[in-house]
Amino acid sequence: MGRAMGFRWEAGMSSQRMSQSEAVDEAAAALADSAPLKLEDFLPYQLMVVASLVSQALSRVYARRYRIGVPEWRVLVTLGQYGVMTGKAVGAHSHMHKTKVSRAVALLEKRKLLVRRSNRDDKREAFLSLTASGRAMYEEVAPHALDFARRLTESLSPADRVAFNRAVAQLTDQSAQLVAETAQEIEEDS
Secondary structure: OOOHHHHHHHHHHHHHHHHHHHHHHHHHHHHHHOOOOOHHHHHHHHHHHHHHHHHHHHHHHHHHHHHHOOOHHHHHHHHHHHHHEEEEHHHHHHOOOOOHHHHHHHHHOOOOOOOEEEEEEEEEEEEEEOOHHHHHHHHHHHHHHHHOOOHOOOOOHHHHHHHHHHHHHHHHHHHHHHHHHHHHHHHHOO
C-alpha cells in the first residue's frame, strides 16, 4: 500500500513539474516576444550559423576523403591558389589566427603535403608551398569543393545568386571598415 501511495505521489509531482515546466516555457516565450534583440533575427548570428553549417557539411567531405580538418583545408586551398606564401599571409587571406595556421602547416608538413623554405632575409619567416602530393590533393579537392558550392546555391535563381554575391561583397567591405574603426577607437582609448 505504501508503495502505491508513493508512486501516486511521485506521479502527481511529475505532472506538477510538467506544469511548472510548461509555465516556464510560456513565460520565456512571452519574454522572447518582447525582447529588443532576438538572436535568430540578428544578422551576425545568422551569418555565423550559415558559416558553421556550411563548414560542417563541407568538412565532412574532405575529412572523410582526405583526413584533414578545416584549418588544413584552408591552408591547402590557399597555397593551391597562390603557390608560395608565408604563414602570416595565409592567415590574413584565410582569416585564421596564426596559431591555427601554424598547427595546420605542421600537420600538412608532417603528411608531406607542403614544404617550408626559410626566408634568408628574415629567419623568423618561412615560405610555404605545396609538394607534388599536396598539389595533387588540391587538384582532387577543387572539383569536390566546387560541386559542393554548386549544390549549396542551386536553390537560388541566377538573379538571386548575383544579388547574394553583391550583398556578401558589401557586407565584407562594411565589416572590414567596422573592424578598422573599432581598432582605431581602441587605440585612441589606450
